[in-house]
Amino acid sequence: MVESSDIRGRGRPKTFDRDRTIDVAMDCYWREGTDGVSLNDLCRRAEVSKPGLYREFGGEDGVMDAALERYADAVLAPVWARTTEDHPFADVLAELVGFMTDPASTRPAGCLFTKMRVMSSRLGPATQARVDALRAEARATYARWVERARDRGEIPATVPTTVAAAFIDTQFTTLLTHVALGEDPESLRSQAALAFAGLTGAVADSSR
Secondary structure, eight states, rough: OOHHHHHHHHHHOOOHHHHHHHHHHHHHHHOOOOTTTOOOHHHHHOOHHHHHHHHHHHSSHHHHHHHHHHHIIIHHHHHHHHHTTTOOOHHHHHHHHHHHHTOOOOOOOOOOOHHHHTTTGGSSSHHHHHHHHHHHHHHHHHHHHHHHHHHHTTTTTTTTTHHHHHHHHHHHHHHHHHHHTTTHHHHHHHHHHHHHHHHTOOOOTTOO
16 A cells, blocks of 8 residues: 555655755856856756756846856955955965966866856846945955055055055966966966066166
8 A cells, every 4th residue: 555645745845955956056067167057958957947947046146146156255355355465465475476377276277256247148137246245345445455455565555555455466367368278387377477567666677
């Protein structure tokens, strides 16, 4: 005899694993870009139904927004935290450039946040709002980093804070874009050192 509880259980849908779906989405978007993964692909890889995904996130914009939020917590926050520690500006800068260009890393190439910034015109409103908020947070973080370095005499006093913060943000974005394209890490690190030389005061000898 079949128990009535067994009959009730057969048609019961699986519990939707929100955290796993977000992790899969973050990895897919990070590796392949937001244009490289369809919602059907994402559902297949996360082993969830499309109706279930829509119920949980409201659609593709909600999934991307959640993936970027997860990325910000897991990757951006620890990186930005390095700028708040009491270490020489040039040392932290070199460390961050090295982290971004590490050829031995098992992380996907480049940066999900950067990839979404580049494709911002194709994002939904929730994801676009998060990209804008993270961009503002990045520049505010870099501005505080610059001010502390300038107070220690590590950055020329004539460099405006907002200009320096925007410059750092632009250089990191450019660097990560080229990393994602698979360009030579050593060459990219050399280019970054040259780009940041004026900010750190380590200007190369033009006669060489």
